[in-house]
Amino acid sequence: MAASTRSLTVDISWICRFPALSPDNRAVAYVSDRDGTPRVWVQPLTENGHRRARVIDTGPEPVGDVLWSPDGAWLAVTVSPGGGERTQVWAVRPDGTDRRLLAGPDRAPAEGSAVFVRWTGQGSTLLVAELTASGLTEAVLIDACLGHRDTIAAGPLMWPSAVSRDHTRALLRHGPRGMREMAVADLPSGEERPLLPPTTDLGALSPDGEIAYIRSNAGRDRSALVAMPVGGAPRVVAERPDAELDRFAVSMDGGTALLVWNVAGRSELWVADLAAGTTRPLPPPPAEVVTAARLSLDGTLAVLAGESPDTPSHVLLCETGTGRYRRVAGDDPLPHGIDTELVRFPARDGLELTGWLYRAGPAPGPCVIYLHGGPESQERPTFNPLFQRLLAAGISVFAPNVRGSSGFGRAFQDADNHALRFHAIDDVADCAAYVVDAGVADPEKLACMGRSYGGYLTLAALVTHPELFRAGVDVCGMVNFATFYARTEPWIAAAAVSEYGDPVADAELLRALSPIHSFDRLTAPLLVVHGAQDTNVPVHEAEQVVLAATARGVPCRYLLFQDEGHETVRKANKIAFLDAVVGWLGRWLDC
Template sequence: MLTTLFSLPTTQALDVDSEGRLLVLYDGTGTRQINEIAPDGSWRALTDSADHCAFAQFVPDSRLVIVDHNSGGSELSQLSVLDLDEPGLPTLRPLVQDPAYVNSLVAAKPGRVLYLTNRRNNVDFDLIVHDLATGAETVLYDGGGWVMRVNSSPDDRWVVLSLASAVANSIQLLLVETATQAVTTITAADADNDQNAVSWLPDSSGFLVSTNADRERMALRRYDLDTATWSDVLVDTERDVAGWVAPDAEHLLVGTLEDGSVTLALHRLKDGAKLAPLELPAGGCAAVTMMMFNPIWSADGSFAAFTYQSPVNPPTAYRFVTATRELVALRPADAPDVPELPEPQSMRVPSFDGEQVPVFVYRPTGADLGSAVIHIHGGPELAAMRVWSPIIASLTAEGHTVVVPNVRGSSGYGKRWYKLDDRELRLDSVRDLAAIHAWLPTIGVDRQRAALFGGSYGGYMVLAGLAFQPELWAAGVDVVGIASLTTFLENTSPYRRATREREYGYLATDREFLAAASPLTRVDDIRAPLFVIHGANDPRVPLSEAEQISTALAKRGVPCQLLVYPDEGHGLVKLVNRLDAYPQAFSFLREHLATTR
């Protein structure tokens, strides 16, 4: 079952061209590669690299494709170009290559490419225009900061930059005029606002954005360029909403996030009225937290492409036809069937201070062992969503009950909730784990056979649970996790340090707290066995984090196994490595959760 689940291919929609062709990421070969799907549904592989590709776009008015890719999971994006008029598999030709720095694709335009790079100082990201004919480059923005997203207006006169701002979990919006490079501040750098899913109006008079400015939930608001004013488009006081405007100036796709699920509906643009829901399977995500896998409209607005996934459906590209409301799943003809899997149950767990922690409970599909694995998401400001996870599905097949929490600090449950773990409140999220442990008997689980499993910040939570609550947990699996907040901030990529300090604390002023909240500081208290997985090229959480926790435990005689993959970065993306690491991790859990301690 494990091999089957991990080997099921996924498809992610990337771009569409004027003739209805679709670019997708497809991992049926074991790594994520670029494929083209023709309007008649036929597939063509465009890349066949040993490493995975991250993103790609058609160059309008041509048969060129720009590909964003990196080597060994380093996340040091490089840009190459494909000529689709070449027969067979086209050659991947270098376009912007500077392997010491990040060079990430923003947008392909007629005759030019917009990209972001940190090559000026390794910290700040500049927005560059690259002329495809001459190779000449123009700087559109070099005002500093981590530019996380760029959205160009349809008339190419403007770009909106989304920058990581000075406040944790907040984004600043800047407007840049492309002809003059003049910058207008739309939202203040110190404003407590999250902003995402910027979508321009077809006439370039303004844009829509999902924002929680002055409210608890993400609402859909419009910014008008002429008047520099905001107005509400759609507001839901209980849910987060985002929207993507169709080029026909008539329609709007609206995503609604509720308790880990994102639904899509077609709305009328002029008044926001709902026209029809998209009839997707219930309980999944047609966008991930409104920041990833977002819908893409065709140039004429006749159809949209997007990616849908759920706990029982691997990520799959869909085409939605506006006029007929037809939905078509775009899968290769030889795509294997998905085995029957359990849907999660949504529950709430009372925590130490009366807060209610949202959790998803996945019941075992194999013989029930009476054990539990608490699977913790990364971030910390991200969320556990109702998405495809072969890890969770495999754990339930092993016989474990899997509890997936959105501890305080998670997004999707309002601004107040995700601010409850900021800085000095960091360990309150770890206390949520203790509350979940105490609650486990209510769902029929033996508390003495409970383990922690998480990646990235979720890996930090695993280590923190074992260090600060050593009497509670029987075992832990840490994937690319943080052992010390201090050494993590010292050694992470410089551009990441500049933004992560706003969430965790600053090395210059908060070292005492950072040390106190670090699992490595309490390593002598850890007694549960630990299994660690890390990529040697991880630019976010350096391999040294895994090495120092495993070395410290080995010195104390605590069982700890470390697996390092030389061709991976922040997590395992290659199928061959996933099929090596996770069976070992599951065997480790089977051994240590088999009997009551």
């Protein structure tokens, strides 16, 4: 099918993400790009759902998250100046008045960053993580009303997870990727007590600070919810042999927890009565994947962001007692369904890999292997306009989870660390073999693309297995680990050592893993996409790719978005990105 007609008429649906209930359960705030740029919207909650949402003025910059204060007086908002990764925290009244900057860079060029963690439940106090230009993280309590600031902890590779309601204890996460552990700090002394060994991640505290609730895979392969009394022994609240705990939320009163399980990519929900120590499943949510979950103050309601391959991210309300779901905000599902299939197949060394297959037709034809970022992330059956555009253009999509992906246990996630990354690169070749053997792809019309770590893996596959691919698309990927470590944010560089290797001690390995040093093997025409404001993977990575490919005489197009960072969030830029990718692959795959 020609790429020039049908594919270019498919529009981008608007999305709703990061919903938060008002404390009286009468409204929900969320982030939506329905008018072109992610902003805060507030939807009144009525049974018939006919009252219109209103936008909250937080300025012209893209919004990343929103959270309602327990006293109902404020909305905490994360804003990205210039569309980059160095964010600010603002507070604004729910009617859009009295907007004020609480934390984050206030000058250009920006230095440091700030992200809100949660309201503490004491007045209008917000727990904020401030990342300094030197790479340290400071945990700060900020009174949104009075502007008072109290730094309660600081250190490298530290992240504040929670604080007790009386502000006498804080739950802190320490360590690099894949090796994080939790500790509780007594305030104001700051004296810390470790709670669980690696690997632990998300955490919450009971209102009195006596019990920490932690997502952990310590002593097990798959993440579970563990209750850790301060000074006591850990107790498993919930675990499953067939699933990972994806996320969880604890109500402000400390009585209820909502658990979101990742079951081979799809979401299932449980409710835990924390006082009784019991759990029960909820009915299946009306969405394949739940990407955000927050509870009302008393735990009787949950507000969710959910999506499916044919349904954009939308807001759902769930009664935790009955399991009744109600859609309260979001764009309509596509008028036509999206067929997707979860497939399993062995890598060359016998390790089982999985992937989501989107077929454009019954016969072998053009196909692109799409590689997710992370690598501690997972391809799941979510809403992806790019996949829809490619399918409309007659190009099948195979989105695998190669080794190193999350969602399949700790051993699988660690299977690409350091020198094991060469096996992950070979996994991409095994994915290519799978789609050809399965009759999905014409071997002469196969491409590879990915973003962030997936962009790196794309470049590595193109130079390691150049005979397999007829085109490539690199979206904000790393190409040279030496320059990545030198130019990325200090806290990102420090956290990446456990995943990729030490830039000094492992310099030889990192050079061998860097695709830039093998560009003499590059043959596939390459589209390179990047955001000029990206400080996670700085734009210098893309510039090296374009320079090296051009010097080799390889066809190369460079698409640079001046007002985007590591993610493309503005609607006009999303459309330009889709047009570029579909046009590029359509040209070189002859479709």
